[in-house]
Amino acid sequence: MTIFTPSSSEEVLSAVQWALSAEEPLEILGHGSKRGIGRPVQAAHTLDLSGVSGVTLYEPEELVLSAKAGTPVAEIEKLLDDNRQQLAFEPMDHGPLFGKEPGRGTIGGVLAANISGPRRIKAGAARDHILGIHAVSGRGEAFKSGGRVVKNVTGYDLSKTMAGSWGTLAVVTDLTFKVLPAAETETTLVLHNLTDDQAANVMAHAMGSSAEVSGAAHLPVLVSGKVAGGTLSGQAATVLRMEGVAPSVAWRIAHLKDLLKAAGEMQEIGAEGSRALWRDIRDCAPFAGGKKPVWRVSMAPSQGHRMIDALRREAGVNAFYDWQGGLIWLEMAAGPEAVALRAMIRRFGGGHATLIRAGEPERASLDVFEPQPPALAALSARLKAEFDPKGILNPGRMSSVPAI
Amino acid sequence: MSGLTMPPSDKATLARRAEIVADMRSIVPGEGVVDAERGMRVFESDGLTAYRQLPMVVVLPETTAQVARILKYCSDRNIKVVPRGSGTSLSGGALPLEDAVLLVMSRFSRILDIDYPNRVVVAQPGVTNLGISIAVEQDGFYYAPDPSSQIACSIGGNVAENSGGVHCLKYGLTANNVLGIEMVLMNGEIVRLGGKHLDAEGYDLLGVMTGSEGLLGVVTEVTVRILKKPDMARALLVGFPSSEQGGQCVADIIAAGIIPGGMEMMDRPAIHAAEAFVQAGYPLDVEALLIVELDGCGAELDHLIGRVEEIALKNGSVTCRISQSEEERLNFWLGRKAAFPAVGRISPDYYCMDGTIPRKELPRVLHGMRQLSEEYGLRVANVFHAGDGNLHPLILYDANIPGELDKAEAFGADILRLCVKVGGVLTGEHGVGVEKRDLMGEMFNQTDLDQQMRVKCAFDPGHLLNPGKVFPQLRRCAELGRMHIHRGRMPFPDIPRF
Numbered sequence: 001m002t003i004f005t006p007s008s009s010e011e012v013l014s015a016v017q018w019a020l021s022a023e024e025p026l027e028i029l030g031h032g033s034k035r036g037i038g039r040p041v042q043a044a045h046t047l048d049l050s051g052v053s054g055v056t057l058y059e060p061e062e063l064v065l066s067a068k069a070g071t072p073v074a075e076i077e078k079l080l081d082d083n084r085q086q087l088a089f090e091p092m093d094h095g096p097l098f099g100k101e102p103g104r105g106t107i108g109g110v111l112a113a114n115i116s117g118p119r120r121i122k123a124g125a126a127r128d129h130i131l132g133i134h135a136v137s138g139r140g141e142a143f144k145s146g147g148r149v150v151k152n153v154t155g156y157d158l159s160k161t162m163a164g165s166w167g168t169l170a171v172v173t174d175l176t177f178k179v180l181p182a183a184e185t186e187t188t189l190v191l192h193n194l195t196d197d198q199a200a201n202v203m204a205h206a207m208g209s210s211a212e213v214s215g216a217a218h219l220p221v222l223v224s225g226k227v228a229g230g231t232l233s234g235q236a237a238t239v240l241r242m243e244g245v246a247p248s249v250a251w252r253i254a255h256l257k258d259l260l261k262a263a264g265e266m267q268e269i270g271a272e273g274s275r276a277l278w279r280d281i282r283d284c285a286p287f288a289g290g291k292k293p294v295w296r297v298s299m300a301p302s303q304g305h306r307m308i309d310a311l312r313r314e315a316g317v318n319a320f321y322d323w324q325g326g327l328i329w330l331e332m333a334a335g336p337e338a339v340a341l342r343a344m345i346r347r348f349g350g351g352h353a354t355l356i357r358a359g360e361p362e363r364a365s366l367d368v369f370e371p372q373p374p375a376l377a378a379l380s381a382r383l384k385a386e387f388d389p390k391g392i393l394n395p396g397r398m399s400s401v402p403a404i
Numbered sequence: 405m406s407g408l409t410m411p412p413s414d415k416a417t418l419a420r421r422a423e424i425v426a427d428m429r430s431i432v433p434g435e436g437v438v439d440a441e442r443g444m445r446v447f448e449s450d451g452l453t454a455y456r457q458l459p460m461v462v463v464l465p466e467t468t469a470q471v472a473r474i475l476k477y478c479s480d481r482n483i484k485v486v487p488r489g490s491g492t493s494l495s496g497g498a499l500p501l502e503d504a505v506l507l508v509m510s511r512f513s514r515i516l517d518i519d520y521p522n523r524v525v526v527a528q529p530g531v532t533n534l535g536i537s538i539a540v541e542q543d544g545f546y547y548a549p550d551p552s553s554q555i556a557c558s559i560g561g562n563v564a565e566n567s568g569g570v571h572c573l574k575y576g577l578t579a580n581n582v583l584g585i586e587m588v589l590m591n592g593e594i595v596r597l598g599g600k601h602l603d604a605e606g607y608d609l610l611g612v613m614t615g616s617e618g619l620l621g622v623v624t625e626v627t628v629r630i631l632k633k634p635d636m637a638r639a640l641l642v643g644f645p646s647s648e649q650g651g652q653c654v655a656d657i658i659a660a661g662i663i664p665g666g667m668e669m670m671d672r673p674a675i676h677a678a679e680a681f682v683q684a685g686y687p688l689d690v691e692a693l694l695i696v697e698l699d700g701c702g703a704e705l706d707h708l709i710g711r712v713e714e715i716a717l718k719n720g721s722v723t724c725r726i727s728q729s730e731e732e733r734l735n736f737w738l739g740r741k742a743a744f745p746a747v748g749r750i751s752p753d754y755y756c757m758d759g760t761i762p763r764k765e766l767p768r769v770l771h772g773m774r775q776l777s778e779e780y781g782l783r784v785a786n787v788f789h790a791g792d793g794n795l796h797p798l799i800l801y802d803a804n805i806p807g808e809l810d811k812a813e814a815f816g817a818d819i820l821r822l823c824v825k826v827g828g829v830l831t832g833e834h835g836v837g838v839e840k841r842d843l844m845g846e847m848f849n850q851t852d853l854d855q856q857m858r859v860k861c862a863f864d865p866g867h868l869l870n871p872g873k874v875f876p877q878l879r880r881c882a883e884l885g886r887m888h889i890h891r892g893r894m895p896f897p898d899i900p901r902f
C-alpha cells in the first residue's frame with residue numbers, strides 16, 4: 001500500500017500514469033473529510049492531493065478565483081471573507097456530521113461531491129459556480145475544460161461533468177470558481193410551532209414572493225433545540241433568511257411578516273445569530289456526531305414532508321427540511337431501510353436519496369447513491385469508461401453495478 | 405460556403421432517399437414529413453445565413469415515442485440526424501446536411517405543467533423562451549434567462565446552446581435555471597435527467613447536455629425554474645469619454661458588492677447607429693454608454709442607485725440619467741435592444757461575434773479591434789454584456805462585394821483569437837456550431853478536444869447526431885478509445901511513503 005503525496009499537477013500526472021500501467025487502482029483523497037461517504041473504495045494505493053495546494057489567482061473585481069485542488073476550503077473562505085466576498089453556494093462542512101473537527105475539506109472535494117448549502121435554492125451548487133478545470137483522466141492524460149469567464153459555451157462543459165463524480169472520472173488538479181460579494185447583513189424570520197404541512201405551505205409562500213429568501217428550512221420540535229445553541233428549543237421552528245443591504249433586508253422582512261401574518265407569532269434573529277443558525281443547518285448539526293444512519297434526500301419541495309409522513313408509519317425516523325422542504329436530512333432510528341425509503345420517494349413523485357453516514361458494511365452492501373434506470377446507468381457507465389477505461393480512479397465508490 | 409468542409413455525404417443513404425422518406429411518413433403521419441424542395445427551403449439555414457444547405461428530408465415529430473423511433477431507425481441504418489428548434493442559432497448549429505434527416509422540434513409546443521408551489525414549469529422543447537414567461541406572467545412569475553431572440557428561440561434550443569441574456573449576471577444562464585430534461589439518445593433510448601428536485605443524482609449529465617449543441621441527444625422535455633418578478637427595476641444611463649472609464653466603472657460597481665440585474669455597454673459606433681434608428685435620446689458625444697439596471701424592492705433601489713451614481717461620477721461620467729418611470733427605463737433599453745437591426749440599417753450586412761474576455765481587458769481588446777478594423781478596412785460596432793465580459797462585435801460588410809464575406813470572417817476570427825489571448829473564450833453564448841469549429845484549436849489542444857469527443861462517444865458512438873459541428877475533426881470512437889500506455893515507473897520514488 002502506497003500513499004502518493006504529489007505537490008504539483010505534473011506529479012499527479014505521473015502517479016496516475018504509473019497506476020494505469022501497473023493497473024493498480026487509486027483512492028483519490030483531499031483531506032479525506034468526506035471519506036465516509038460512498039461505497040468503500042477497493043484500492044491498495046492512495047493519491048493524496050492535500051499537497052497540491054494554494055490559491056493561484058484571485059481578482060475580486062473580476063469575481064474569479066483559481067486554486068489548486070488540495071487548497072483547504074477554509075483558506076479560500078478566509079481570503080474571500082477578507083475581501084467581503086464568498087462562495088455563494090455555501091459549501092457544507094461535513095466534519096461535525098462525522099464527529100470530526102470542523103474546517104477540513106479541500107476545494108477539489110467541494111467540486112467532486114458537488115457540495116452546497118442552504119443558499120442552494122437561490123444561488124445553486126458548486127456545479128453552478130465552477131468556471132474551469134485542469135484534470136488528469138484515468139487514461140493518464142492531462143486535459144482542461146472551461147476557462148475563467150462566466151459566459152462560456154466553447155465545447156462541452158467537462159467542468160460540470162466533474163461535479164458529483166466523486167473522483168471516479170478524473171483527478172482534478174486546478175479549479176477556477178466564480179465568486180460573489182457577501183451580503184452586507186442578514187436577518188432570519190422564525191415562525192413557531194407549525195406542523196410539517198403548515199411549514200411547507202409557509203415556505204412555498206415565502207419562496208414564491210419577491211422577498212428574495214435565501215434560506216428556507218423547517219426544524220421539527222425534535223431537532224429545533226439542536227441548532228443555534230438551543231435558543232429555538234421547545235417547539236418547531238420554521239426559519240426564513242433574508243440577505244442584502246440593510247434597508248432592503250428590513251423592508252423585505254416587513255413585507256414577509258405581512259404576507260405570512262396568518263401563520264402566527266414570529267420572531268427575528270439578527271445577523272450574528274442568523275449566521276450561526278444557518279451554519280448549523282448547513283452542516284446538519286442536529287445529527288452531528290451520532291452513529292445512526294443519515295440520509296440526504298432530494299425531492300420536489302412540496303413532496304418532502306408528505307413522503308416523510310408516510311415513511312414514519314414504516315420506520316423510526318427523525319427528519320428536518322432545508323431548501324423549502326426539497327432537501328431532507330433524515331436520521332434513522334435503527335437500520336438504513338434503503339428499499340423502503342426509496343420506494344417511498346418514488347411514490348411521492350421521485351427524487352433521490354444518498355446514504356451520507358453509515359458503517360462500512362452497510363455502505364459496501366447497499367446502494368449509497370440512488371440506483372439509476374437501466375438506460376441511464378448504462379450511459380453513466382459508458383461515460384466512466386471514456387474517462388477511466390481501466391477503472392483505476394476510486395473504483396466502485398458510486399456504484400457496484402456497473403462499477404463506477 | 406466560404407471554405408467550410410462538412411462530413412462527406414453518404415451516397416448509399418442518398419440513394420435510398422425515397423425509401424427513407426416513406427419510412428419517416430409511417431413513423432410521423434400527416435403533415436410531419438417535408439421532402440419537396442419548396443417546403444424544405446425555409447429550413448436550409450439558421451440564424452447564420454451565410455451558410456445554406458437543403459437537408460435530405462425534414463421531419464417534424466410530435467411525440468417522444470416518434471423521436472425515439474426516428475433515431476433508432478436512423479441509428480440502425482447509419483443515417484445522420486440534425487436537430488433543430490426554431491433555427492435562430494447564430495453559429496450554424498442547426499445547419500442541415502445533404503444526407504441527413506433534419507429533425508425539427510417546433511411541434512413540441514405545449515406547456516405540460518405549471519407548478520407554483522415548487523416554482524417550476526415543465527415544457528416541451530419547442531415552446532419559445534418567452535412563451536414560458538408569458539404562461540406564468542399573470543401570476544407575477546417569469547423565466548429569467550432572456551436571450552434577445554426570446555420571442556422566437558425554443559427552450560430546447562436554449563438548452564442545446566446554454567443561452568444567456570442581459571439578466572444572466574444576476575440570475576444565471578440556461579444551465580443554472582434548468583432542473584431536468586427528458587432526452588432521446590441516438591440509439592432511441594429515452595433518458596430522464598433531474599426533475600423538480602435540485603441536484604440531479606449521479607454524474608452531472610444535465611450539465612454536459614446543456615450547451616452540447618444537439619450532438620449528444622434530442623431534448624424532448626424541459627423542466628425550468630421560474631422566479632417571482634422583482635418588485636421593480638430602475639436603470640441608470642451613463643456616458644463616458646472613454647471605454648477605459650466605462651470599464652473601470654463596471655469593475656468598481658462590482659467591487660462595491662453590487663450585482664446589478666443587467667449591465668450593458670455600447671461603443672460610439674453602436675450608440676450612433678442605435679440613436680439614428682430609434683431616437684432613444686442617447687448622448688452622441690461619448691465613447692461608451694453604460695446601462696446599469698437594478699432590480700428588487702424599492703428600499704434597495706433607493707439605496708443602491710445613489711451608490712452607483714457616485715461610482716459613475718468618480719469614474720468621470722459626463723452624463724448620468726436615472727430612470728424616474730417605467731417608461732423612461734424602457735426607453736433607456738430601446739436603443740440597446742434595437743442595436744442589431746440598427747446596425748443592419750447602416751450596413752448591407754453585418755456579422756455578429758460573441759467572444760468573452762476578463763472584463764479588465766476591455767480597453768486592450770477594443771484597441772486591438774480598432775487596429776484590426778483599419779487593417780481589414782471594415783467597420784465594427786460593439787455591444788457588450790459588460791457585467792460578464794461577453795462582447796458582441798458587429799462587423800459591417802457588404803456580401804455583394806466579392807471577397808468581403810471572407811474578409812469579415814477573417815476579421816471575426818482575429819477578434820476571437822484576441823479574446824482567447826487575453827484569457828477569454830471563443831464563444832460566450834452563441835455556440836461553436838460550424839462557425840467557430842475550426843478555431844477550437846485556439847483554445848484547446850488535441851488532448852482536450854479528444855476528451856470532449858470521448859464524451860460524444862458515450863452518447864453517440866457512430867457520430868450520427870449533428871456531425872460536422874463543434875469539432876474541427878471527426879475522429880472515430882474506436883480510435884479515440886485506444887490507449888497508449890507507457891511502462892510507468894513508480895513516480896517520485898524519493899518522497900517518503902508508507
Ligand SMILES: Cc1cc2nc3c(=O)[nH]c(=O)nc-3n(C[C@H](O)[C@H](O)[C@H](O)COP(=O)(O)OP(=O)(O)OC[C@H]3O[C@@H](n4cnc5c(N)ncnc54)[C@H](O)[C@@H]3O)c2cc1C
Nearest residue numbers: 489490491492493497551552558560561564567568618623
Ligand atoms: C436576433 C438574434 C438575437 C439573439 N440573441 C441571443 C442572446 O441574447 N443570447 C443568446 O444566448 N443567444 C442569442 N441568439 C442565438 C439563438 O437565439 C440561441 O442560440 C437559441 O438558443 C437557439 O434556439 P433555437 O430554438 O432557435 O435553436 P436552433 O437554432 O434551431 O438550434 C440551435 C442548436 O440547438 C440544437 N437543438 C435545437 N433544438 C434541440 C433539441 N430539442 N434537442 C437537441 N438539440 C437541439 C440544434 O441542433 C443546434 O445545434 C440570438 C439569435 C438571433 C437571431
